[in-house]
Amino acid sequence: MVPRSIRDPAGRGSILDRLARLTPSNPRLWGKMDTSQLLPHMATGLRAALGEQTLGGSPAGPIRAAIFKYVAIYIIPWPKGKIEAPPGAFSTPSTGWDQDRKILVELIERFAVAPPEKLATKHPVFGRMTQRDWDVLQYRHLDHHLRQYGV
Numbered sequence: 420m421v422p423r424s425i426r427d428p429a430g431r432g433s434i435l436d437r438l439a440r441l442t443p444s445n446p447r448l449w450g451k452m453d454t455s456q457l458l459p460h461m462a463t464g465l466r467a468a469l470g471e472q473t474l475g476g477s478p479a480g481p482i483r484a485a486i487f488k489y490v491a492i493y494i495i496p497w498p499k500g501k502i503e504a505p506p507g508a509f510s511t512p513s514t515g516w517d518q519d520r521k522i523l524v525e526l527i528e529r530f531a532v533a534p535p536e537k538l539a540t541k542h543p544v545f546g547r548m549t550q551r552d553w554d555v556l557q558y559r560h561l562d563h564h565l566r567q568y569g570v
Contacts, residue, residue, distance in 0.1 A: 422493055423562070424554040425531050434561050435524065437570040443516050445568040449499040452509075457564060458519035459511035460504070464560050465526040466511075468538055468553045475506030476543030484546035491545070492556050497563050505543040530557060 423430040443454045452460060466472035491497075513519055535550040542548050542556070 422555045423558045424551075425527060425558050425561075426554050430558050431527065431531050434527065434558065434565070437565045438520065438524065438527075438561075440570045441520075441565065441568055445570060448567055448569055450567055451500075452564075452567070454516075454568070455513045456509055457568065458516070458523050459513050460509055461561055461564055462519070462523045462526050463508055463511045465523070465530050465557060467542075468548075468557055469526070469530060469533060470537065470539040472507070472511075474508055474543045481546060484544075488542070488545035488548075488552065492552055492559065497559065499567070502563075527561075 423433070425431050425434065441457075445454065447453065463472060463474070467474050514522070530553075538548070538550055538553050540547060542552075545552070545556075548556075
């Protein structure tokens with residue numbers, strides 16, 4: 420099975436449709452993050468991928484990081500409420516629900532067309548990243564949090 424991605428119009432469309440159905444009153448199904456943190460957190464992940472924001476953390480050695488990266492990005496289902504975000508992943512303040520959603524949609528659209536040389540070369544946990552790694556990771560990250568809020 421080919422992993423879904425943000426660059427693929429169907430994958431991006433699915434994420435944007437679900438994002439449009441998300442409201443501040445959607446119930447959280449797991450975890451601690453509240454809706455005021457949700458959209459800024461997802462935006463932070465995209466900014467990190469675009470090389471516009473730096474997150475803390477340090478990857479394991481190159482071989483261990485490569486194996487962990489492949490398994491975490493492409494293979495295993497992400498556990499509900501068990502993933503710890505890298506330092507700085509909640510550093511973006513909310514500007515209000517509507518504005519936060521507008522910013523997130525714009526970041527998704529920019530990411531979808533960003534050439535490989537505009538993407539960050541490293542992730543704070545997974546180490547070196549390819550365009551495909553970032554693409555699938557961003558889809559899975561957005562999907563994970565949209566599921567967290569039932570959309």
